[in-house]
Amino acid sequence: xxxxxxLQQSNEVELFKTASSMNLPILIKGPTGCGKTRFIETxxxxxxxxxxxxxxxxxxxxxxxxxxxxIDEKGTFWQxxxxxxxxxxxxxxxxxxxxxxxxxxxxxxxxxxxxxRTLPIDRTxxxxxxxxxxxxxxxxxxxxxxxxxxxxxxxxxxxxxxxFDYPKATLEKEIIIKESNVDEKTAEKLVNIAGEIRQLSDxxxxxxxxxxxxxxxxxxxxxGFNPYEACMHSIVESLSDExxxxxxxxxxxxxxxxxxxxxxxxxx
Amino acid sequence: xxxxxxxxxxxxxxxxxxxxxxxxxVFFSERxxxxxxxxxxxxxDKAKSINITDKRFIKTSRTFxxxxxxxxxxxxxxxQDEKGIYLPASLAYFPSKKYNEMHYYWLIxxxxxxxxxxxxxxxxxxxTISFLVEKYSGFREFYDYAQEFMIKNSxxxxxxxxxxxxxxxxxxxxSNKLLDFDDEDEPLRExxxxxxxxxxxxxxxxxxxxxxxxxxxxxLFLPESLMSxxxxxxxDRQENDTFDEDALYNAExxxxxxxxxxxxxxxxxLKMDLDISAETLExxxxxxxxxxxxxxxxxxxxLKNYVCIKPFIWINVEPIKLPQRHVKMMKKIQHELDLMELxxxxxxxxxxxxxxxIDSWIDYKSHKNCSNHSQRFFETYERKTRDISTLILxxxxxxxxxxxxxxxxxxxxxxxxxxxxxxxxYRLQDCFAIYTFSSIKNTKVNFHIIKNFKxxxxxxxxxxxxxxxxxxxxxxxxxxxxxxxxxDKQQSKNKLLLILSDGKPNDVDKYDGRYGIEDTKKAIEEVxxxxxxxxxxxxxxxxxxxxxxxxxxxxxxxxxxPKKLPKVLPEIYMNLTKGN
Numbered sequence: 001x002x003x004x005x006x007l008q009q010s011n012e013v014e015l016f017k018t019a020s021s022m023n024l025p026i027l028i029k030g031p032t033g034c035g036k037t038r039f040i041e042t043x044x045x046x047x048x049x050x051x052x053x054x055x056x057x058x059x060x061x062x063x064x065x066x067x068x069x070x071i072d073e074k075g076t077f078w079q080x081x082x083x084x085x086x087x088x089x090x091x092x093x094x095x096x097x098x099x100x101x102x103x104x105x106x107x108x109x110x111x112x113x114x115x116x117r118t119l120p121i122d123r124t125x126x127x128x129x130x131x132x133x134x135x136x137x138x139x140x141x142x143x144x145x146x147x148x149x150x151x152x153x154x155x156x157x158x159x160x161x162x163x164f165d166y167p168k169a170t171l172e173k174e175i176i177i178k179e180s181n182v183d184e185k186t187a188e189k190l191v192n193i194a195g196e197i198r199q200l201s202d203x204x205x206x207x208x209x210x211x212x213x214x215x216x217x218x219x220x221x222x223x224g225f226n227p228y229e230a231c232m233h234s235i236v237e238s239l240s241d242e243x244x245x246x247x248x249x250x251x252x253x254x255x256x257x258x259x260x261x262x263x264x265x266x267x268x
Numbered sequence: 269x270x271x272x273x274x275x276x277x278x279x280x281x282x283x284x285x286x287x288x289x290x291x292x293x294v295f296f297s298e299r300x301x302x303x304x305x306x307x308x309x310x311x312x313d314k315a316k317s318i319n320i321t322d323k324r325f326i327k328t329s330r331t332f333x334x335x336x337x338x339x340x341x342x343x344x345x346x347x348q349d350e351k352g353i354y355l356p357a358s359l360a361y362f363p364s365k366k367y368n369e370m371h372y373y374w375l376i377x378x379x380x381x382x383x384x385x386x387x388x389x390x391x392x393x394x395x396t397i398s399f400l401v402e403k404y405s406g407f408r409e410f411y412d413y414a415q416e417f418m419i420k421n422s423x424x425x426x427x428x429x430x431x432x433x434x435x436x437x438x439x440x441x442x443s444n445k446l447l448d449f450d451d452e453d454e455p456l457r458e459x460x461x462x463x464x465x466x467x468x469x470x471x472x473x474x475x476x477x478x479x480x481x482x483x484x485x486x487x488l489f490l491p492e493s494l495m496s497x498x499x500x501x502x503x504d505r506q507e508n509d510t511f512d513e514d515a516l517y518n519a520e521x522x523x524x525x526x527x528x529x530x531x532x533x534x535x536x537x538l539k540m541d542l543d544i545s546a547e548t549l550e551x552x553x554x555x556x557x558x559x560x561x562x563x564x565x566x567x568x569x570x571l572k573n574y575v576c577i578k579p580f581i582w583i584n585v586e587p588i589k590l591p592q593r594h595v596k597m598m599k600k601i602q603h604e605l606d607l608m609e610l611x612x613x614x615x616x617x618x619x620x621x622x623x624x625x626i627d628s629w630i631d632y633k634s635h636k637n638c639s640n641h642s643q644r645f646f647e648t649y650e651r652k653t654r655d656i657s658t659l660i661l662x663x664x665x666x667x668x669x670x671x672x673x674x675x676x677x678x679x680x681x682x683x684x685x686x687x688x689x690x691x692x693x694y695r696l697q698d699c700f701a702i703y704t705f706s707s708i709k710n711t712k713v714n715f716h717i718i719k720n721f722k723x724x725x726x727x728x729x730x731x732x733x734x735x736x737x738x739x740x741x742x743x744x745x746x747x748x749x750x751x752x753x754x755x756d757k758q759q760s761k762n763k764l765l766l767i768l769s770d771g772k773p774n775d776v777d778k779y780d781g782r783y784g785i786e787d788t789k790k791a792i793e794e795v796x797x798x799x800x801x802x803x804x805x806x807x808x809x810x811x812x813x814x815x816x817x818x819x820x821x822x823x824x825x826x827x828x829x830p831k832k833l834p835k836v837l838p839e840i841y842m843n844l845t846k847g848n
Binding site (some may be wrong): 019057059061068069070071075077078123191196197200201206245247248249251252254255256258 | 301302305306308309310370373403404405406407409614627630632633634
């Protein structure tokens, strides 16, 4: 029984396990907070593999992945990076938001992601052959439009691809309840709110509300927070800084959850 | 006196019969964007516009007071048709702003959920109301309050149950004629305009020639102090006026021509100072034009040298400063640009530099034989060189003359957008050029230079943006191919072709519908093959149907509100090119 809670949406578990058994690398696409990382952690647990997570960013260099020389009192020594560790010992190396990394950094993955399954390290002159249990998983959010940052086709075409989206309403409700112990009615309202906000994502707001944010709201509610306030802090304020949008989102929340003070008394 | 008494009497009666709390009035205009977002949020059709409704006549039983005051015949009702939703311009039924505002949200919610095609509008209203009060506790509270308030305070509402302000009413069967006259007029007006503009344009050209002569004559009356200059003006002017087939203006080196070269003579600058530019403004052809290919999807082959591209430049343009109305927005954008400027790029493993890179140094030290290892352990931070060339191709077809509001046309927004955008690119020090195009069949694709890559962005370029006028049709493939040719010559690593359009590719000949789309798609494929990244920004609401096909996902943006174009364009660009 795994420690993590993950609810399968489609055939992703089966696909992941098959890819793992065949030593194929996986690319996961999906919006922020839809459960990509959780899925991989769960898979790691189920397959008994360590997960080495690297969150990619602009300045991530190849040395951050592969490793570097360090100094101690005896002199210099070589320190493996997360990728090298996974390659040597077996495990899942998960590169989150790989699109954020510089293109020259991701090139080190090429020889690992194809039939060669080797990692050459220039600085030590080593060529490491990947452990049979080594698995490469990368993820990115295709919603970001940046023409200068897209994934190189030569990198992309080395992976089996898997698309993630926010879970269906019933599944999402189940996830929220399981994660936060919130009552069913509140969970349902949260899912309804999310469903409505998500209708705005391609027009009025940039990023939509994630399952993660809904869980945050639910957790605050179970801790005794007023649901209206919980939603304001964990959903509304996180989604936009625009006054008009904030006003509408606030209105939506107030339609589902009553504000802490009685508005009707204030208004009359 | 009689009149005065009458007026007071009418005012008193009207007030008595209306149940309006004027001081607590909430206006649609102040809430329009929020209401629009709310409509989308509840799943309302995003293609529908949100409008203010006119008064509608409804036959109801009127009270005595209403009869003598002449009120109670027409009402501001909320309704919708296939094109849009219609709401009262203001609401003031309740004695509190909060509830009047809530009333708007209620109506929006009703409009987003109600079935427009239902025959039984009463049943449909009841169904929608019960859905809303059941799903949203906030609406239940409002509805209960509103019902109670109306029963308590104005029995008229009960008498005319059909006229509850909380309800949505059917669109009039003849709504197109009566209430929707604005929309109805639009296509007619546009059609008229189209013909008008075409003939006008022709007339204008002829007039321009006459004008010129007049102006020449007029100049003779200028003060004596200017006479010596005037002679020069006239001489140079004549030279400029003669059709130049000089190789200098050959279209093949179109990209090389800078206004600096053209404008180098003092005369034209002086002339601009002397004359009102609008009268002397003219299109200057840069050579006779040249031919390019077009893709015929039916024949599955290129029609060789089929389209004639005619490059033009506006001359005698009045240089202008950045208009005051953009200054505030520009300041805001500048702030974002400054943040981008902060990005620096680290270069390490250098034989010299600002600091020692500890990693490289350790690497160096860890080598057994240090002397054989090159001493490249310095690092330096450089400002990011963005290394990008952007060509903006604006579609200035006749459709851009359509009005967004009575005062603002699409073309004005395109001009404003180009102005703000150019300013941003200039401050970013990115290399950019601007061209506009419009076409009349394959025989004439007008291709106007606003600013080429070599020219500096100056007041003159701003002036040229300001002179942009709507042209004819949209032979997009040709415009794209011509732009790609220019971009291809640029040396930078990244090349972006930004297409600014308000509609589908079309022309009066076969270049309409599928033919135009297929040719444009082909042109975009060619662009991509050249390593240029195309990106389309459009204000065409139907664009989602064909843009993914033309450009692919993530290579286009639809701007729903053309008024936002000036603000959104730099944002899109920054998003596209951030983190290069």
